[in-house]
Amino acid sequence: MKLLTRPRRLRKNQGIRDLVAESHLSHNDLIYPMFCHYDNEAKEEISSMPARYRLGKVPLLKEIKKLQDQGLKAVCLFPLVEEKKKDSFGSYSYSSKNYYLDIIKEIKDRYPEMVVMTDVALDPYSTDGHDGIVDEKTGKILNDETLEVLAKMSLAQAKAGADIIGPSDMMDARIKFIRYALEQEQFHDILIMSYAAKYSSHFYGPFRDALSSAPKSGDKKTYQMDFRNSKEALKEAVIDKNEGADILMVKPGIAYLDILNLMSRNLSLPISVYQVSGEYSMIKAAGEKGWIDEKEVMLESLYAFKRAGASMILSYFTPEVLDLLN
Ligand code: PBG
Numbered sequence: 001m002k003l004l005t006r007p008r009r010l011r012k013n014q015g016i017r018d019l020v021a022e023s024h025l026s027h028n029d030l031i032y033p034m035f036c037h038y039d040n041e042a043k044e045e046i047s048s049m050p051a052r053y054r055l056g057k058v059p060l061l062k063e064i065k066k067l068q069d070q071g072l073k074a075v076c077l078f079p080l081v082e083e084k085k086k087d088s089f090g091s092y093s094y095s096s097k098n099y100y101l102d103i104i105k106e107i108k109d110r111y112p113e114m115v116v117m118t119d120v121a122l123d124p125y126s127t128d129g130h131d132g133i134v135d136e137k138t139g140k141i142l143n144d145e146t147l148e149v150l151a152k153m154s155l156a157q158a159k160a161g162a163d164i165i166g167p168s169d170m171m172d173a174r175i176k177f178i179r180y181a182l183e184q185e186q187f188h189d190i191l192i193m194s195y196a197a198k199y200s201s202h203f204y205g206p207f208r209d210a211l212s213s214a215p216k217s218g219d220k221k222t223y224q225m226d227f228r229n230s231k232e233a234l235k236e237a238v239i240d241k242n243e244g245a246d247i248l249m250v251k252p253g254i255a256y257l258d259i260l261n262l263m264s265r266n267l268s269l270p271i272s273v274y275q276v277s278g279e280y281s282m283i284k285a286a287g288e289k290g291w292i293d294e295k296e297v298m299l300e301s302l303y304a305f306k307r308a309g310a311s312m313i314l315s316y317f318t319p320e321v322l323d324l325l326n
Contacts, residue, residue: 023306025299027071027325031117031272032318035210036060036079038099048206049277050284052316054080057103064107064114070322074115076166076314077103080211081124089133090125094152101160108161117193118157120150120178121169129208129215131169131223141222146171151181158187164247168195170223179244193272194245197233197259200224203252203278210277233259237267245269247312252276254301257308264309273310275301280316295324 010020035054037044042056055063064075079100085092092098107116121131128134132146146169154165165182167174175194182190200221208214225232237248248267250260251274264271283301287294298317305313315321 023303025302025306025321025325027322028073029302029306029310029312030072030318030321031074031076031115031312031314032067032072033076033078033274033314033316034060034063036077036100036103038080038082046206046210048209049281049316050288052210052280054210057099057106060103061106061110064111067319067322068111068114070319070326072114072318072322074117074164074312075107076117076119076164078119078207078211079124083212086125086127088127088136090122090149090153093122093125093149094156096156098156101156104157104160104162115163116161117164117166118154118162120153120157120165120167120174122146122149123213123215124211126213127216129213130218131220132171139218141171143171143173147174147177150174151177154178155181155185155187158182158185158190162190164191164193166193166195166249168198168251170195170198170220170225173243175240175243175245191246192244193247193249194240195251195274196237196240196245196248197250197256197263198224199227199252199256201227201252201255201276201278203255203276206277206281227255230259230262234262234266237263241267241269247272249274249314250310252279253305253313254279257304260305260308260310264311270311271309272312272314273305273308274314275305275316277316283317295320299324 011017037054037056040056040058043059044054046052104116107114123129123131130141132141135142157165240248247270249272250256253273253275260273283294283297286292
């Protein structure tokens with residue numbers, strides 16, 4: 001047969017395939033989400049996230065140093081909070097005694113090059129396990145009252161030395177509120193990575209185990225987005241951009257590649273994607289059972305994010321990826 005076009009020519013060998021590859025993955029793309037523990041020496045494995053730990057300050061700093069030596073540029077930190085420190089307003093989040101702020105400060109003191117991203121939401125600090133303040137009588141999540149707490153929390157994190165503030169709460173107008181608070185206090189160069197398109201998702205299960213932060217009643221559907229929709233992702237993203245966000249996130253990842261692609265095509269800001277806890281645990285579990293090749297499926301999912309338009313990826317697989325890249 002005489003064929004003019006044979007698409008297989010471009011797949012002929014590894015060298016050719018590498019030359020024509022459209023997506024690339026490197027240590028510059030990765031942000032590693034880590035769980036902090038209030039006990040300085042703690043190292044507790046998370047039962048629903050094999051090989052991932054809640055780390056006290058000492059092992060956490062050690063781990064960060066190790067990963068930095070392997071090329072890691074950025075971490076995103078989440079706090080485990082003692083039950084007795086929780087209340088309905090999440091007030092420990094901005095207390096000067098909050099151990100999480102101390103960890104941020106220490107990382108920036110010791111490893112100033114490491115980019116530190118934070119989490120802004122009430123849930124790890126709240127007796128209700130919701131991202132906002134819950135109205136006692138109606139059970140509703142109070143939007144405008146919550147904004148005050150989010151702003152205080154963001155300022156406390158900025159003072160501790162955080163580079164990127166990460167509001168994951170999905171309250172309306174939070175980016176504007178936080179941005180004004182930061183500008184007011186002369187924090188002109190603190191970035192905000194807004195969880196712009198954050199869906200109400202059951203893929204967050206293991207994360208809520210890790211931080212004992214599951215809602216005590218109800219669900220998060222009045223603030224996190226409905227997974228049947230994509231238009232509101234664009235709406236939220238445009239609002240957050242106009243309110244002063246620097247980077248916009250899509251979350252979860254693999255089931256939301258259409259949203260990621262939509263946002264990266266339509267917005268002029270860098271787009272990040274969060275491969276969440278449930279995605280990590282599913283790949284890990286199937287890998288442990290020998291049903292899939294864990295490393296290959298991990299890489300395939302990360303390349304899918306790059307192909308769909310992600311500028312950066314938050315992934316619990318970061319240490320494994322760094323190992324492979326090195
Ligand atoms: C809390 C928060 C959640 C995640 C990141 N920040 C959980 C939630 O919204 O219930 C989930 C991350 C993951 O599953 O890895 N605001």
